[in-house]
Amino acid sequence: MSGRLYGLGLGPGDPELLTLKAHRLLASCEVVAYPTLEDGESFARSIVSDYLQDWQREIAIRIPMTVERGPAQAAYDRASRELSDCLDSGHQVAVLCEGDPFFYGSFMYLFGRLAARFPTEVVPGVTSLTACAAALGAPLAARNDTLAILPAPLPDEELEERIRAFDAVAIIKPGRHFARVQALLLRMGLQDQARYVERATLATQRILSMQEVAEDGVPYFSMILIHRRGDAWR
Template identity: 65%
Template sequence: MTGKLYGLGLGPGDPELLTLKAHRILTSCPVVAYPAPDTGPSFARQIAADYITSAQLEVPIIVPMRVERFPAQDVYDQAAETLSRHLDAGSDVAVLCEGDPFFYGSFMYLFERLAGHYPTEVVPGVSSMMAAAAGLGRPLAARNDVLSVLPGPLDDDQLQRGIEAAGALAIIKIGRHFARIKALIERMGLVAQAGYVERVSLAEERLMPLAELTEDRAPYFSMILIYKGEERWHPAISQALGSGV
């Protein structure tokens, strides 16, 4: 009998946004793995910290935080080999994933290496996109609106085509691309319809209309939501939230 592999979605950061199922599995697995940068703490572990005990074996998966490309395949190959040893020994393994495991989550790379060899279960989590909409108080999409998710590293032409084609948008991974993306949104005349969210659900979260943000850079955990659809989600909703009303 081998152990079972779990991919646990932890949500956007607030520990109370863990599902009951994720909490149950997390607290019962003898081995807990999570992605961690080569410098600084693991965000996934920080979310789950109150639920991890000293009786559990922790396995950090070191993922270099670099602008330039790094040998990602080697990282996940090595992590899969390490986790397979625990699974072969009969231990269940919970892999922690901020947000949702299959929504731009790193767990999918372990899944493709291990799921064919071990019983595997993926537990969905609250995505940062859903949390951002809740925080801004603006629905993501309604009726027949087309909702698109656009990664910020796309070039301006690709972003513009994506923005033009959709009725509602979430632009993620904006980080160091923020100034360029905001300038594009301004050129397209959509800044009044855009909301900005930073570190949603955490104590240091920021929620405001994009037009009010004066900085020219944003942290990694930030997002822009735009609504262009037929419903009249008025920007004043975000204005009120941003002003603390």
Template identity: 55%
Template sequence: MAAKGRLFGLGVGPGDPELLTLKAVRLLKSARVVAYPAAKGRKGNALSIVEGFLGDDQLRLALIYPVTTEVLPPPLSYETVIRDFYDDAAGQVATHLEAGRDVAVVCEGDPFFYGSFMYLHDRLAGRYHTEVVPGVPSIMAGAAVLGAPLVYRNQTLSVISGVLPEDELEHRLAGCEAAAIMKLGTNFAKVRRVLERLGLMDRALYVERATMAAQRILPLAQVAPEEVPYFSLILIPGPPWQEA
């Protein structure tokens, strides 16, 4: 019986292809199949990042995710739509693994940091040899391009999803030492209101598409909410450590 293929979850970093690790590039180039998440009719960010490393003989497997938001009218539910998508995606990847083909799933940033690969890992890692290669996460790319050291000494960093309800955001951000707020997009106006209420506007830094060609850095007060893309985040760096 033919050996089964191996599954690789490759972190491909925040956008700049030079931020891939040597290991990710090596495994990417040697995989028979390269799987990537994408919206219908779109290439997807992860594939755009790695395209220049791929050969013509490598199979590309698009995992087309449904267009949805986290709140859907009944009887639809976000959880069901997403679960069905990942069940189907895992099935497509497993077909190649069963046939003995190695599959590299590319994942923007780090695969285990809010990464789509996590849901494939949950479904497949128990059945197939699986390796995960970490990538540069967006918050560290953001800190680098903003020139903002994030946490000094014993400070605590809170990582918060902008999808949370307004009162929950306020509760989690109140009294935080340093914070990263992800998944802005349509949540931006809500997040900014909370930062205003907490008096954090002076400390909060905004970046969109960090390290990509279209990167933009703006003062938070000047950001137009309707223009905020999904690939954006806010950082609140910890107060600089005063050396004695």
């Protein structure tokens, strides 16, 4: 009997935002795998570090952050071979996923390589999208609002057109694109409708207006939320 593969959504960062299900499954898996940066730091692991147990085997998946996709794909190939061996031995394998495994998550690369061969379950998690809205104290979308999720690397014209066409917008992955997107939103006159949220639900969480964010680059775990009606909830 082979083991089961679990993609566990861990939520946005506060360890208490794990679901009861992810918490239970995590405690039962012999193997716990997670992506790490090349320096070895893993945000996903840090979320659940208090829940991990000595007898669990940890597998850190080092993903090179290169523009070309080849090196990352090779890393996922290697990782999926290592996890296959664990699953073939009958071990349960949890893959830790920040937020939700299928909402802009890297779990899909392992899922694509392993789900056809092993019983696989994806456990959805709280996304940073709604965690940021909660942090802001402002509804993300209501009634018949249209809502767009837009990655910041898109070109200005494409961002502008889509922002104009929707009631509510989340701009994700601002990172090194922040200054450009900030300039665009100010040019569009959206300074009162847009808010920047960084590291939602962590002790280091920050909420800033578009004018207040001074940095050229912002952390990966940040987002800009825009709603045309500040009073959507009245």
